[in-house]
Amino acid sequence: MVDVYLFSGFLGSGKTTLLKNMLIQVKEAGLKPAVFMNELGELAIDSDEVEDGVPLKELLDGCICCTGSEKSEAQIQTLLAEEEFDVLLIETTGAAHPVEALDAIFSPLFAEKLNFRGIVTVADSKRWLDRDRMSPQIRSLFLEQIRHADLILANKMDLLTDKEQGEVVFGIQALNSEARIVQTSGAKIPYKLMETLSTGPKESVETAEIGKLNLNTRVFRFAEPVKREVFEQWLRNLPETVYRIKGYVPLEGDKYPHAFQYAYGMAQWLPEYMKMQPQIVVIGEGIDGVELP
Structure with a gap:
C-alpha cells in the first residue's frame, strides 16, 4: 500500500x-x-x-x-x-x-x-x-x-x-x-x-x-448482490458520524453495479453500464462497528 x-x-x-x-x-x-x-x-x-x-x-x-x-x-x-x-x-x-x-x-x-x-x-x-x-x-x-x-x-x-x-x-x-x-x-x-x-x-x-473529526475510512466489498430496500434500510440505521459513502453497489436483478453517493443523510443512485468493482468507501468517525447488511 x-x-x-x-x-x-x-x-x-x-x-x-x-x-x-x-x-x-x-x-x-x-x-x-x-x-x-x-x-x-x-x-x-x-x-x-x-x-x-x-x-x-x-x-x-x-x-x-x-x-x-x-x-x-x-x-x-x-x-x-x-x-x-x-x-x-x-x-x-x-x-x-x-x-x-x-x-x-x-x-x-x-x-x-x-x-x-x-x-x-x-x-x-x-x-x-x-x-x-x-x-x-x-x-x-x-x-x-x-x-x-x-x-x-x-x-x-x-x-x-x-x-x-x-x-x-x-x-x-x-x-x-x-x-x-x-x-x-x-x-x-x-x-x-x-x-x-x-x-x-x-x-x-x-x-x-x-469538534475534532477523527476521520476513518473503510472499504467494503460485496460478495453478492443486495436488495435495494435492505441496503437503504441499512443506510437509515447508520450512525450520524458516517459522513460520506461512495462506490458501486450490486443490486439484485441488475446486470451492473449502480454508482452510489451518500452524504448528510442523502443517497443518490446512478445507473452504470460497465462492470465496476462492487465496493464502497465509507468515511466518518468511530465507524469500526459499521458492517454491510
Whole structure:
C-alpha cells in the first residue's frame, strides 16, 4: 500500500515549501515519492517546484474538494496505474476544506491501495494573529483547515516575538487539542515526524467539545448482490458520524453495479453500464462497528 499525506493550509502558508522539503527527505529515506497537486488557476505555477523524476499529476483551474472531485480521482487512478511509488504527497489549494478534499481522494476504484496517514496543515502564524480581520468566510475556512488537522505546523514563527509565538500556540491548541503542534520557520519538519501519524482511533476522547473529526475510512466489498430496500434500510440505521459513502453497489436483478453517493443523510443512485468493482468507501468517525447488511 502507498502511504498518503494530505497537505492543507490557507493561501501562502507554506504548503509548497513543505512539499519540497518532504520530497528531499522521502528520497533520502530510500522511498520513492509521487505528487498530486491542485491549483486554482490554469497555470501550473507551484508544480514547477517539483523536480524532474518525481511522478506528478495536477488538477488545474478547479478545486479537489468540489467541482474537480471526479477529475482528481481520474488523475490519481492514472498515477497509480502508470507509476510505482511508496509515498503520495497531496497538496491542496489554499481554498480547499481538508475534509472535502479527503473525500475526493478516496475513490472506491483505488482506496484499497492507499494507506491514509493524516492531514498536515500549515498555519500562517501571522495570519492567525490577524484572523479577526478576515471576512467571515475566509476566517471560517482558515479555522476549519486547522481544526481538522492531525499535525499542525505553526509556520513563520521567525516573524513573531516570543509573546506572539506563545499566543499562537495556545490559541491553536485551544482550537484543536488532538493534533500535535510544531513551531516552524520555512515549514521545516523531519519526515519521521509525519511517519508517526495515524488516523486510527485516539486513546482519549475527552476533548469531544472541540469538534475534532477523527476521520476513518473503510472499504467494503460485496460478495453478492443486495436488495435495494435492505441496503437503504441499512443506510437509515447508520450512525450520524458516517459522513460520506461512495462506490458501486450490486443490486439484485441488475446486470451492473449502480454508482452510489451518500452524504448528510442523502443517497443518490446512478445507473452504470460497465462492470465496476462492487465496493464502497465509507468515511466518518468511530465507524469500526459499521458492517454491510
